[in-house]
Amino acid sequence: MKVLGIIGSPRKNGNTDILVDSVLQGVKEKGFEVEKIYLSDLDFKGCIACEGCRKTCKCVLKDDLEDVYVKSEESDGIVLGSPTYFYNVTWLTKKFLDRLYAYEVFDETDRSVWLSPNEVNGSKYAVTVSICEQETIENMGFTSDAMNLTLQSVGWRTVESIKALYLYERGEAEAEYELKERSKKxxxxxxxxxxxxxxxRSI
Ligand SMILES: Cc1cc2nc3c(=O)[nH]c(=O)nc-3n(C[C@H](O)[C@H](O)[C@H](O)COP(=O)(O)O)c2cc1C
Incomplete structure (x- = not known):
């Protein structure tokens, strides 16, 4: 069993990194294999709406995300983390989420009818981690919904959504024992x- 951690902050060793690590720690303790990737290390484009994925559910863009598609398909779960940038996910995270469009299938004549191969072939599961510097949840805006709703629409149901407030400086989350424990859980x-x-599945 394998879980893939995806960091949507451009800041390494930042608060997203620390809390995604805590989630992965809980995963590892249960004997699962884990891998973590930084979207900031990858050279990839946002979705260009070429619709090249429609018939095959494979994105036709040739860049570093090809490998992430493979890794995510081989994983049983993912942990996606993003800080809030102006009430939403970071540009890196959004670019990644938009590229999941490849995993949607639409009825040929009625685009209100759609699903995802993940749903059909056996749902996958996710934990999301959102972080903002302000003290109230309103200041987080759409950050967690942007991740949860998109993942859900491509067949990854979020089983837990960690929302961390009042974290600004790089690495501040390290001192947040209760938050790290909650993430681990x-x-x-x-x-x-x-x-x-x-x-x-085997019933
Ligand atoms: C461009 C930019 C926009 C931000 N917008 C918000 C915001 O709308 N609300 C908020 O509470 N924090 C905002 N922040 C603060 C970050 O969410 C916060 O510093 C977070 O801890 C960064 O996480 P990281 O260490 O994983 O990068 C913003 C930071 C940047 C750089």
Whole structure:
């Protein structure tokens, strides 16, 4: 069993990085394999709406995201983290989320009818992590919804959404013991969900 961590902050060793690590720690403790990637290390474009993916559910753009598609397909779960940038996810995270458009299938004559191959072939599961510097959840804006709704639409159900407020400086999350424990528990919950899904498939 494998879980892929995806960091949508351009800041390495930042608060997103720390809290995604805590989630992955919980995942590792349950004996799962984990891998973490930084979107900031990758050279990739945003979706250009070429619709080249429509028939095959494969994105036709040739860039570093090709490898991420493979890794995500091979994973049983993902942990996606983004700080809030002006009430939403970062540009890096949005660029990644838009490229998941390749995983949507539409009815040929009625675009209100759509689904995802992930849903059909066995749902996948996610934990999302959102971080903002202000003290109220309103200041987080669409950050967690942008991740959760998009992942859900391509067949990854979010089992836990960590929302961390009042973190500004790089690395401040390191001192947040309770928050890190909560994140770790979310990782454990993710593994339990994956195991339950596996058992349920064989009923
Ligand atoms: C361009 C930019 C926009 C930001 N917009 C918001 C915002 O709308 N609300 C907020 O609370 N924090 C905002 N922040 C603060 C970050 O969300 C915060 O510093 C966070 O801890 C960064 O996470 P990281 O360490 O993982 O990069 C913004 C930061 C930047 C650089």
């Amino acid at each position: 979310a990782g454990v919950k993710l593994t339990k969900t994956i195991i339950l899904a596996d058992k349920t």
